[in-house]
Amino acid sequence: MRLSAIGGWLVRRAENIQALMLAVMFFAFIIQVVFRYFFNLPTGWTSELTVIMWLWMVLWGPPLSPVRTKKSGSICCMDRCARGYSVSLSSRPRWC
Helix, strand or coil: CHHHHHHHHHHHHHHHHHHHHHHHHHHHHHHHHHHHHCCCCCCHHHHHHHHHHHHHHHHHCCCCHHHHCCCCHHHHHHHHHHCCCCCCCCCCCCCC
């Protein structure tokens, strides 16, 4: 019981860190647009920070995804097709 509570707390903190990285990436992007197009002063550090935050989010996020879901949407669609259900591309897919 105690170990699962600690694990849940750690997962929530890891998600908070990922949300913080997304916020940093967004604000760096906004700063880059404002400085480049309104002040005509392109900044290099904002582009670098955006790329670094994106890379860290890509590396940080996948270990957290199996905790939340058992299957991904693509696996559900493949399972339905294998069972004989038709999947229409025009309609919104119904996930498992």
